[in-house]
Amino acid sequence: MSEPRTRRAAVTGIGVVAPNGASTETFWKSTREGISALDRITRDGCEHLPLRVAGQVRDFDPSAAIEERFLVQTDRFTHFAMAAADLALDDAGLHRSETDEVPFSVGVVTAAGSGGGEFGQRELQQLWGKGSRFVGPYQSIAWFYAASTGQISIRRGFKGPCSVVAADEAGGLDALAHAARAVRRGTDVIVAGATEAPIAPYSVVCQLGYRELSTVDDPACAYRPFTSTASGFVPAEGGAMVVVESECTARERGVRVRAHLAGHAATFTGASRWEESREGLAQAIRGALAEADCAPEEIDVVFADALGVPEADRAEALAIADALGAHGTRVPVTAPKTGIGRAYCAAPLTDAATAVLSMEHGLIPPTPNVVDICHDLDLVTGRARTADVRTALLLSRGLMGSNSALVLRHGATGASS
Amino acid sequence: MTDRITVEELAELMKKCAGATVTPEELRRDGAVFEPMGVDSLGLLGIVGELENRYGTPMPPDAERSKTPRQFLDLVNSALMAGA
Numbered sequence: 001m002s003e004p005r006t007r008r009a010a011v012t013g014i015g016v017v018a019p020n021g022a023s024t025e026t027f028w029k030s031t032r033e034g035i036s037a038l039d040r041i042t043r044d045g046c047e048h049l050p051l052r053v054a055g056q057v058r059d060f061d062p063s064a065a066i067e068e069r070f071l072v073q074t075d076r077f078t079h080f081a082m083a084a085a086d087l088a089l090d091d092a093g094l095h096r097s098e099t100d101e102v103p104f105s106v107g108v109v110t111a112a113g114s115g116g117g118e119f120g121q122r123e124l125q126q127l128w129g130k131g132s133r134f135v136g137p138y139q140s141i142a143w144f145y146a147a148s149t150g151q152i153s154i155r156r157g158f159k160g161p162c163s164v165v166a167a168d169e170a171g172g173l174d175a176l177a178h179a180a181r182a183v184r185r186g187t188d189v190i191v192a193g194a195t196e197a198p199i200a201p202y203s204v205v206c207q208l209g210y211r212e213l214s215t216v217d218d219p220a221c222a223y224r225p226f227t228s229t230a231s232g233f234v235p236a237e238g239g240a241m242v243v244v245e246s247e248c249t250a251r252e253r254g255v256r257v258r259a260h261l262a263g264h265a266a267t268f269t270g271a272s273r274w275e276e277s278r279e280g281l282a283q284a285i286r287g288a289l290a291e292a293d294c295a296p297e298e299i300d301v302v303f304a305d306a307l308g309v310p311e312a313d314r315a316e317a318l319a320i321a322d323a324l325g326a327h328g329t330r331v332p333v334t335a336p337k338t339g340i341g342r343a344y345c346a347a348p349l350t351d352a353a354t355a356v357l358s359m360e361h362g363l364i365p366p367t368p369n370v371v372d373i374c375h376d377l378d379l380v381t382g383r384a385r386t387a388d389v390r391t392a393l394l395l396s397r398g399l400m401g402s403n404s405a406l407v408l409r410h411g412a413t414g415a416s417s
Numbered sequence: 418m419t420d421r422i423t424v425e426e427l428a429e430l431m432k433k434c435a436g437a438t439v440t441p442e443e444l445r446r447d448g449a450v451f452e453p454m455g456v457d458s459l460g461l462l463g464i465v466g467e468l469e470n471r472y473g474t475p476m477p478p479d480a481e482r483s484k485t486p487r488q489f490l491d492l493v494n495s496a497l498m499a500g501a
Contacts, residue, residue, distance in 0.1 A: 067436070069436035072434070
């Protein structure tokens with residue numbers, strides 16, 4: 001890339017609010033241990049629906065994390081986003097006193113698949129139940145998939161470049177790439193990520209039309225990608241935000257560069273055309289490797305998309321082999337999302353958080369609930385595997401046909417490359 | 418229900434519609450302004466809608482643009498008196 005090396009995009013903070021932990025520490029501990037948080041859906045109004053199992057965030061108290069005036073005007077997906085952004089900024093050592101000094105140097109990028117379904121349902125019920133005069137004005141902003149970017153920036157007083165990526169589930173990785181580009185173009189800090197809250201009645205009904213959705217009612221069997229019993233994916237809520245920062249700003253502040261966003265590429269192969277996603281995903285991997293100036297053999301772990309639909313799993317396994325060659329069958333592959341479900345755009349974000357933590361702990365977390373792989377992949381199952389993880393490849397595909405790949409490098413590597 | 422809208426009722430509505438916690442005394446104070454209390458025009462619009470539903474009377478079109486509690490109460494109470 002032609003950008004000066006001093007503008008390399010580094011990850012300096014991570015904030016996770018996920019079904020297996022409402023803090024980064026709990027999330028990592030559960031992920032590392034391969035604990036599955038998939039469970040029967042208990043959200044009010046969802047019990048009678050044919051979707052039985054999901055990843056619900058249970059130990060999150062929005063009122064403990066967010067001021068009431070922001071809570072009343074936002075949906076649960078934005079509550080997650082604001083809370084995760086706070087965690088990430090704290091983790092990066094960027095407190096209000098610091099960012100208030102340089103508001104134009106901090107921006108926000110989020111990706112979202114659907115927006116504020118629960119808030120929207122409540123207001124629409126007011127509309128049809130009582131009349132238009134009973135719809136609150138915050139309906140105008142809370143349902144919108146762009147709400148989280150706006151509310152994070154308003155709440156924290158950030159005035160740098162703000163944007164929203166609407167690109168299907170893979171948009172979660174695209175948002176990180178967008179943040180990296182903004183940093184290379186001159187913004188010091190971008191708070192980037194994705195959170196979703198699709199486990200509410202209206203939102204669940206919307207998902208019932210996806211043929212890829214698993215309606216298996218046993219939490220241990222509902223989401224088993226890469227196996228012969230794969231029966232679709234389990235949806236989830238929550239997500240992660242990360243602080244993407246110019247490497248030189250991070251070094252000036254004296255904070256640790258946790259990882260580098262080294263390369264990314266995205267392709268499109270059409271909704272639910274999983275066989276064709278093989279070529280699209282392979283091309284995205286090649287593009288990400290090229291941008292990162294990374295040889296296939298340098299990849300130490302692959303975080304798989306792991307949709308859990310047989311033809312999609314086959315396409316992904318073949319794409320990894322197509323793009324990484326012989327290394328594709330040897331490199332450890334993992335899909336920790338089988339323990340928390342797939343939170344649409346946020347799924348690749350929790351993977352990104354896990355990838356950074358894997359590098360720091362020298363540990364590749366397992367793929368919960370998955371045994372007996374029927375593809376030529378070295379899938380990490382059972383327990384975490386000790387490994388020197390310097391470079392991670394993250395894969396994501398959306399139900400509407402987007403494919404993305406992102407290469408993350410360990411913070412201490414590649415400084416002179 | 419044709420009494421004047423009081424600062425107590427406004428404080429209750431600010432909490433309910435805009436998530437802002439303020440005491441009636443703070444609203445009564447000279448120089449009290451909505452913005453630092455965390456109530457923006459969308460928040461005021463929600464309060465206006467709630468008042469219209471409660472009292473069955475349309476409120477002045479620009480009530481949500483009020484900068485101060487006093488200005489807001491004068492406007493909504495004048496509408497209430499006119500409608501009574």
